[in-house]
Amino acid sequence: MRRLNPWLIVLFVLALFLMFSQSSNMTRVSVNYNEFKSLLERGQVERVIIRENNAEVTLKAPTKVAVNGPRGASQIERENFSVRLPGSAATPDSTLINQLEARNVNYRFEAPSQWLGILLNFLPIILLFGMMYFFFMRAQGGQNGVMQFGQSKAKKYGKENRVQTKFTDVAGHEEAKKELIEVVDFLKNPGKYHQIGAEIPKGVLLVGPPGTGKTLLARAIAGEADVPFFSVSASEFMEMFVGVGASRVRTLFEDARKSAPAIMFIDEIDSIGRKRGAGIGGGHDEREQTLNQILSEMDGFDKASNVIVLGATNRPDVLDPALLRPGRFDRQVTIDLPNLKEREAILKVHLRNKPMADGVDVNEVAKSTPYFSGADLKNVTNEAALEAARLSKTQIDMSDFYRALDKITLGLENSSLTISDAEKKAIAYHEAGHAVTAAVIPGSDKLQKVSIIPRGRALGAAFYLPEEQVLMSKERLENQLVVALGGRAAEEVFMGNVTSGAADDFRKATNIARKMVLEWGMGDNFKNMALVTDSGPVFLGEDMTKPKAFSEHTSQLVDEDIKRILNRAFERAREIVSEYRVAMNEVAEALLSQELITGDVVRDAVARVGGAAQPMPQTTA
Secondary structure (H helix, E strand, O other), X not given: OOOXXXXXXXXXXXXXXXXXXXXXXXXXXXXXXXXXXXXXXXXOEEEEEEEOOEEEEEEEEEEEEEEEEOOEEEEEEEEEEEEEOOOOOXXXXXXXXXXXXXXXXXXXXXXXXXXXXXXXXXXXXXXXXXXXXXXXXXXXXXXOOHHHOOOOOOEEEOOOOOOOOOHHHOOOOHHHHHHHHXXXXXXXXXXXXXXXXXXXXXXXXXXXXXXOOHHHHHHHHXXXXXXXXXXXXXXXXXXXXXXXXXXXXXXXXXXXXXXXXXXXXXXXXXXXXXXXXXXXXXXXXXXXXXXXXHHHHHHOOOOOOOEEEEEXXXXXXXXXXXXXXXXXXXXXXXXXXXXXXXXXXXXXXXXXXXXXXXXXXXXXXXXXXXXOOHXXXXXXXXXXXXXXXXXXXOXXXXXXXXXXXXXXXXXXEOOOOOOOHXXXXXHHHHHHHHHHHHHHOOOOOEEEEEXXXXXXXXXXXXXXXXXXXXXXXXXXXXXXXXXXXXXXXXXXHHHOOXXXXXHHHHHHHHHHHHHHXXXXXXXXXXXXXXXXXXXXXXXXXXXXXXOOOOOHHHHHHHHHHHHHHHHHHHHHHHHHHHHOHHHHHHHHHHHHHHOEEEHHHHHHHHHHHOOOOOOOOOOOO
C-alpha cells in the first residue's frame, strides 16, 4: 500500500482550514455603522468584541437589521453580526466606549490572530508551489521523484519475483542458445573457468531483426542462471535534465555489483549507444554523457565481479565502435529469422494451449510463412484463433490459418469496393500473367493460389510457397523478374492497354535489378564488382557526409544495366504469356467466375497447352 505524500496532507489541511474560516465569515452578516449605533441607542446590544477596526456584535434578542447584500439593501432577522468601526484620524468615534458603558454593554478588546493573517496571505503561494510539486511528481512517475532523478529505473527480478522462462520455452535458435548456455554456466560455476585462467565475458550483444526473440532469450538466461536480473530499456536513461542519464547508469551498475553474480539487460541499446559525433550539428550532450558512463562502467569491472551485461539491438551498424570492442561487448550473438524447422517448432509452442482440428498441418503453415519472425508467427496463431472464434468454431482448422495469412499479408477483405467489369477483367489477366509465368518457368516458387478478391490496397494477388535458399543464383533472380513483370506483359497482350496495377510489381523488380548491379556484380558493365558497400538503412548524419561512391558516368552505366535486365525479363514474360495464350484465357475465366483458384488449376491449364518457355536471351558485355 502506497504511503500518502506528507506535502499533500499539509495542503489538504490548509485547504480545510481556509474553507472553514471562509465559511464562518460567510455566516456572519455585516451591517453598516449607523445601523449599529441605532441598535445601541435602543438598548438592544448585549455584547461587543472589538478586534482593531472590526467588532462582533451580539444582540439581546433576534432583531431585524438592515444589511447590504449582492441584491441591494434588505431587512433580515439576526442575533449577531459584524460591523467595521471608524478608526482613521479623519473619522474617529471617541464616544463609542462611553455609550457602551452607559448602556451596560459587555465589551472587551481582543488582538487579531497574526497566524491567521499570515496563513491567509501566504496560502495562495503555498497552494501554487504545492500544485507545481504535485504535477512534477506525476511527470517523474511517482513520489520522491525530486530525490530520485539519478536513480536507476531498472526492474529487478530476484527470489521474490523470479524469472520463470527457460531455454526449453524458446523454440529454435539452437546455435544462439549453445553460445548463451556458456554464459549461464559461468555464473553457476565460476571456479571452473577461473582456475584455468579464463575471464568472464563483460558483455553479450544480441543482434537480430525485430521480433526474433532477443528479449525472450535474455529472460531465458536469467531464468536458467537463477541470479538477480536487472532489466531496463536504454531510453529510460535519458531525461530532460543533463547528467541524469549518467547518474542512472552509475546507480544501475552499483546495484548490480552489490547483487553479484547478476545479469544486467539493456534493451534497444542503440538509442544511447549510437556513434558519437555522427549527428547533424554535433551529438546530443546528454546522450553522449550517458554512453561515456556506460563505456567507463563496463571497462571498469573487476574480474571477480560476476556481472554480465546483455544488450539487444536490431541496428548494430549504428553502435559506437568503443562499445563493441573486446572488454565491453565481447560477443555478438546473431538471432536470425527462423528457418522452416524452427518456424514449425515456434508454431507448436504457440499452439500448445489452443484446440486444434485433426486436419491441421503445422508443417504446411510453416511453409506458408517464409521470412516470418517469432512475433509474426505468434500473431498468425492468434489471428487464426480469432477467425475460428468469429465463426463460432470450437477448434481451429486449416481454413482459419489461410484466412489469417491472407489478412496479415494483404489486409482485410475489401468487399465494399466497387469494380467495373472491364477493371475486373484487367485484374484477372494481370494475376493470370503472374500465375502462368510462375507455372511455366522451371525452378520458380510453387504457386499456391491466385485471387482477385480485393484485400487492403491489393486488388488481386498470387500466393507462392518459396523455397528458402541461402544463395540466390543469377538465373533464379532473372526468373523472379519474369514472374514479377508477367502481370504487365499480360495487360499489354490481352487488354491492349496498361493500368496502374503493376506499380508494386515495378518497385519489387527494380529493387532486385538494382541489387544485382550494385551489390552482386551481375550487371553487363560491372561484372564482379560491388558499387555499394553498405546496403543497410541510412544513418542520418554519417551517411549524408560520405562522398559519392561513383561518378556521374558510372551512374549512367548502372542505369543502363538495370534497364537492360528489366527489359530482357519483360520481353521473356511477354513471349511466355503469348505462347500460353490458351492457358491464360482459361485461368482468367476461372478467376472471373470463382475469384479464387488453387495453383493446381493453373498448372493443369499450362500442362494441357504443352510447349516450353524460351530461355532468357543472353547478351555479351
